[in-house]
Structures are given as C-alpha cells and as structure tokens.
Amino acid sequence: MSAAAHLDQVWQTSDDPFGYRTRWYEQRKRDLLLAVLPWPGFGRGWEIGCANGELTHALAGRCGSLLGTDLHPRAVAAAHARCSALAHVEVRQMEHPREWPDGRFDLVVVGEVGYYLDAPSLARFVARLEESLAPGAVVVGCHWQHDFQGRRSSTAAVHACLAAVPGLARLARYSDADVLLECWSLGPVSVAAREGLR
Numbered sequence: 001m002s003a004a005a006h007l008d009q010v011w012q013t014s015d016d017p018f019g020y021r022t023r024w025y026e027q028r029k030r031d032l033l034l035a036v037l038p039w040p041g042f043g044r045g046w047e048i049g050c051a052n053g054e055l056t057h058a059l060a061g062r063c064g065s066l067l068g069t070d071l072h073p074r075a076v077a078a079a080h081a082r083c084s085a086l087a088h089v090e091v092r093q094m095e096h097p098r099e100w101p102d103g104r105f106d107l108v109v110v111g112e113v114g115y116y117l118d119a120p121s122l123a124r125f126v127a128r129l130e131e132s133l134a135p136g137a138v139v140v141g142c143h144w145q146h147d148f149q150g151r152r153s154s155t156a157a158v159h160a161c162l163a164a165v166p167g168l169a170r171l172a173r174y175s176d177a178d179v180l181l182e183c184w185s186l187g188p189v190s191v192a193a194r195e196g197l198r
Helices: 001-008 022-034 054-060 073-082 119-131 155-164
Strands: 042-048 063-070 089-093 104-110 135-142 169-175 179-187
Touching: 001 155, 022 054, 022 104, 022 179, 042 135, 054 063, 054 073, 054 089, 054 104, 063 073, 063 104, 073 089, 119 135, 119 155, 119 179, 135 155, 155 179
Parallel strands: 042 063, 042 104, 063 089, 104 135
Antiparallel strands: 135 179, 169 179
C-alpha cells in the first residue's frame, strides 16, 4: 500500500485519527519535543507533517512565523481550523520532496513523516532540507519506532539521513520503546554555554 493510500485510509473517518488531542502518549511526546528545543524562540519555523495541527499550535508560541505542511487534505483542513486564530501560522498541502516551500528556516520539525518515504525519496528529501536551513538552524526528528502499514523506511534510517546533513551536530536525543526523538543544530552550542553557565 502506498503512503497516500495508507493516509487516505487513516483519515477516512476522523480528523484526529492518531489521538493527538486525547492520548497521553501524544501529549507527552509533544512536551518532550518542545523541551528539547534549545532556544525559547525561532524566527521562521516549519513543521513537516503537521497532521491536524496540535503540535503546530504548540510550536506557534515559539516561532515568529510558522509553516505547517501535510500531504493529506483532511489533515490540512483540521490544522487550518486548529490554528485559525494565529495570524503568523500558515498551513499548506504539499507532497514532499516533490513540492517544497521557498526560503530558509530557523527551525524544522520532521515529525512522524520521514518513514513514509522510500530510500531514494528520503535522500531527495534530505538534500532539499539541507538547502532550506538558515545559519544556526535547528532540526528535530521524531518518529514512531514500531512497524506499521505504509512504512517505507525505518525510523533508524530516517534519523541517520537527517544526522548526515553536513554541519548538523546532535544536541539532544530521547529514545524509548515507542519513539525516537533527536535534535540537531548547525550551531552546536549547548543551552548552558549560550547562557554563560560554562
């Protein structure tokens, strides 16, 4: 089954098919992701795979402007609704890596989306991502560890590709039985060092 067909099936009956609004697992994952961000604020952010906009809404408070993109139209509609009161948030339907936004970003979150890409598409995706990073940019990868219908690449392979972007240094890593969360930066200065604590 293709990724698009899998997502059609997933989004068929609900605008919250993964339980982003209701599951403690999802709330905890959002909290972990927000906690690993090394700076309190970013100029221009991009969430790739915004789904119904729950994380988008949370990230909006950390970004001067924020773009959320997703492949599925129902996800995009739900994210639009969730973030409708936030004038600095834009949500667009895009198929990556075929479609790509202009400009560079200070923060890019690749959440629960990289594993839908096969190896050649993943390589193109990461090559385009590299070109979209502003100086000192932060990249976050967060992916489910278990197998599922529609998966094309392993979580480990996705994160290895992200980690291989030239100049990215890992700032944080969290892993458990269910999720792998990593944060890299083109400006590898720790939070403590940036605040003069060491």
